[in-house]
Amino acid sequence: MAVQAIRDSLKQRGVRLTRQRQILLELIDKSGLHLDAEQLYKLAKEKDSKLNRVTVYRTLKLLKEGGLVDELDLMHWGGDQHYYETRTKQEHAHVICLRCGKVEEFFGEPLQKLRRQVESHFGFQVVLARTEIGGYCAHCQVLRAQEAREAADRAATAPPRKPA
């Protein structure tokens, strides 16, 4: 379990593992979802009603700095907040549907290749990488086509501007 690895890492840095942090750690890791600070706060509050939103932000900052969680933007679908996931899996891209918001994870060798090329091309030392791809999932492509057809129908029925 990744939580254990994270605990060890924190202990090594002399960071205290408080009750609040344990709760947040659990939530981030086990959900497997991509939660933002606010969602995390609400979930954490169910386990400790006193836990403050500020503590969530401070904990996330800590974990981020320690390279224990990755911060995502998910193409700013749904706002400008950030999303978090534990950094246990292999490097992957996030593929997000701009219509329904569904997030898929893509693992594949182009990502590793890209990293290696950037390292050798610029003599760059890669610390973190983030690839986000926005578009339409198979399901929403169909729905969008349908919507476009309906819109065209409406336009043909009702006159372009002022419906007399």
Add this chain to the structure above:
Amino acid sequence: MAVQAIRDSLKQRGVRLTRQRQILLELIDKSGLHLDAEQLYKLAKEKDSKLNRVTVYRTLKLLKEGGLVDELDLMHWGGDQHYYETRTKQEHAHVICLRCGKVEEFFGEPLQKLRRQVESHFGFQVVLARTEIGGYCAHCQVLRAQEAREAADRAATAPPRKPA
């Protein structure tokens, strides 16, 4: 020049090309830099002191929606604002040094391959893709090593905690 293509695209959408928008368009395209809304606002103000910050945001939104500019996060180095660039070049990744903030652009086939794989793997229709890589540039790697050495020296000279 890309500005012309953008003008045509806007005209087609029935969007007016006002004096303010021309100024902003010029700035975004010709600088070749990755400017954020505030920088853009300040530069635009030099050409038209009346131009409002809100107009900058509205124009950016318009260009973004039209797929004419891309919005970047640059790994949130320097804050939570967004950066903009015209969408004329080939797809590329942004490589940003977490120490000095320098941004490099990387073009390479892994990016195209990634896109194609995501499309075929999920039946996904890709609209926009963003890859950002954070780490240390060759120059800063040297400086960081130096800094680490100096810190070690300091620690060895002065006792760990309370300097008696």
Add this chain to the structure above:
DNA sequence: GTTAGTGCAAACCTTTTGCAGCTCT
């Protein structure tokens, strides 16, 4: 017993919105 961490309130920064007046076409 120290030092780090928490909660609370308030500030901060970036971005958006409502509305009256202005301006392109």
Add this chain to the structure above:
DNA sequence: AGAGCTGCAAAAGGTTTGCACTAAC
């Protein structure tokens, strides 16, 4: 003329900070 656009002020959303109190080691 008329829709679109701008400026201003104010609000909204997300995140950070200062400080006194509390808890982990």
